[in-house]
Amino acid sequence: MKLTLVRHSLGALAGLAALILLSVLFQPYRDFQLAQISYLLCGTAGLTIMTGLSGQISVGQGAFMATGAYTTALLTNHLRWGLVPVLLASVLVSMLLGLVVGMAAARLRGPYLAALTLALAVGFPALVDYRGLAGLLEGQNGLTVSASAPPLALGADFPPARWQAWVAGGCAIVTLWFLANLSRSRYGRSMRAVRDDESAAALSGIHxxxxxxxxxxxxxxxxxxxxxLLAWVTSLAAPGAFTLNLSLGLLAGAVLGGLGSLAGALWGSLLLVLVSTWTSDLASADQLSPNVANNLPGVIYGTVLILVMIIFPGGIQHGLRRLFAWVTKIARDHRHGAVE
Structure with a gap:
C-alpha cells in the first residue's frame, strides 16, 4: 500500500508539472479548454469509479455537478467565502445528496437504478423554477459567479485563463490521486467484489x-x-449547463475512455471537450442549413462513439494497453531473432 501511495503521489507531481508546462505554452483559449477538461474530468472520474468498480449505472452525474455549482455560486455571492472553502463546501453538499440518493439506489438494480438517476438528471434543472427556489436561484437565468483573480504573488499581468487552468487542473489531479488510492484500497477491492458477484461478496462478509x-x-x-469548478471557470451557474445532455456526455466519456480506468476518464474528458469544440465550429459554418447545424453535434458524437467501440471495444485506455503490449511483443521477438 505504501508503494502504491508513493507511485500515485509521484504520478500526481508529474501531472502537476505537465499542467504548468502546457498552460505556459498554450494560448488563453487553450488554457480555458484545459480548465474545461479538468472539471469534466472530475465528474467523469467519479462516474468511472462508481460504474466501473461497483457496477452501478448512473445517468444523473450532471445533477451532482449542478449541486456543486449552485453551492459555489450561493456561498460566493452571499457569504463572500474564498475559493478553497467554497469548493470544499460544494464537495460536502454534493456528498450529502449522494448519500441520500445512494441509500435509495442501494435497493435498486439494473434499469430501475438507471431510471432513478435519469429522473434525478431530468428533474434537477426544473427545480430552479420551483416557487420557493426561483428567487434564490434566479430561475433560468442562473447565478453569476465572480471568479477570484490570480494571487498578486503571480504578478499583476498573470493571465486569468492560466490561473483557472492551474486551479481546475490541480483539483482534477488531486481527485485522480484520491480515487486511484481508493481503488487500490480495501474499499476498492470490496467494490470490485460487489460488481462481480453480490451474493459471493455478501457471503465473504462485505456489506x-x-x-x-x-x-x-x-x-x-x-x-x-x-x-x-465549472461555475467558477465559466462565471455562471445556470440550469442550461446541467441538462440531461451533460449526464449522458459524462457517461459516454467514461465508456469511451474505458470503465474502471482513471486514465480512460482523462481520454473521455478530452474527447468531450475537443469533439464539442469541433462540432460547434462545424455547426456555425455559414454554408450549413439550420436543420443540419442543430443535428450535427449529435451525429458526430454518435459516430465517434461507434468508431471507438469498434476499434477499442474495452475503451481507449484498454485499446492503448493492448496496442502497447502488441508493439512490445513484436520488438521483443525481433530482438530475440536478431540475437539468434
Whole structure:
C-alpha cells in the first residue's frame, strides 16, 4: 500500500508539472479548454469509479455537478467565502445528496437504478423554477459567479485563463490521486467484489449496500467539485449547463475512455471537450442549413462513439494497453531473432 501511495503521489507531481508546462505554452483559449477538461474530468472520474468498480449505472452525474455549482455560486455571492472553502463546501453538499440518493439506489438494480438517476438528471434543472427556489436561484437565468483573480504573488499581468487552468487542473489531479488510492484500497477491492458477484461478496462478509452507497458518495463528491469548478471557470451557474445532455456526455466519456480506468476518464474528458469544440465550429459554418447545424453535434458524437467501440471495444485506455503490449511483443521477438 505504501508503494502504491508513493507511485500515485509521484504520478500526481508529474501531472502537476505537465499542467504548468502546457498552460505556459498554450494560448488563453487553450488554457480555458484545459480548465474545461479538468472539471469534466472530475465528474467523469467519479462516474468511472462508481460504474466501473461497483457496477452501478448512473445517468444523473450532471445533477451532482449542478449541486456543486449552485453551492459555489450561493456561498460566493452571499457569504463572500474564498475559493478553497467554497469548493470544499460544494464537495460536502454534493456528498450529502449522494448519500441520500445512494441509500435509495442501494435497493435498486439494473434499469430501475438507471431510471432513478435519469429522473434525478431530468428533474434537477426544473427545480430552479420551483416557487420557493426561483428567487434564490434566479430561475433560468442562473447565478453569476465572480471568479477570484490570480494571487498578486503571480504578478499583476498573470493571465486569468492560466490561473483557472492551474486551479481546475490541480483539483482534477488531486481527485485522480484520491480515487486511484481508493481503488487500490480495501474499499476498492470490496467494490470490485460487489460488481462481480453480490451474493459471493455478501457471503465473504462485505456489506453490499454500504459499499454501493459509498460508491455513490464518492462519485457525487467528485462531481460536486467538478460543478463548483465549472461555475467558477465559466462565471455562471445556470440550469442550461446541467441538462440531461451533460449526464449522458459524462457517461459516454467514461465508456469511451474505458470503465474502471482513471486514465480512460482523462481520454473521455478530452474527447468531450475537443469533439464539442469541433462540432460547434462545424455547426456555425455559414454554408450549413439550420436543420443540419442543430443535428450535427449529435451525429458526430454518435459516430465517434461507434468508431471507438469498434476499434477499442474495452475503451481507449484498454485499446492503448493492448496496442502497447502488441508493439512490445513484436520488438521483443525481433530482438530475440536478431540475437539468434
Amino acid at each position: 453490499v449496500a454500504r459499499v454501493q452507497i459509498l460508491a455513490f458518495v464518492v462519485a457525487a463528491a467528485s462531481a460536486g467539485l467538478g460543478g463548483g
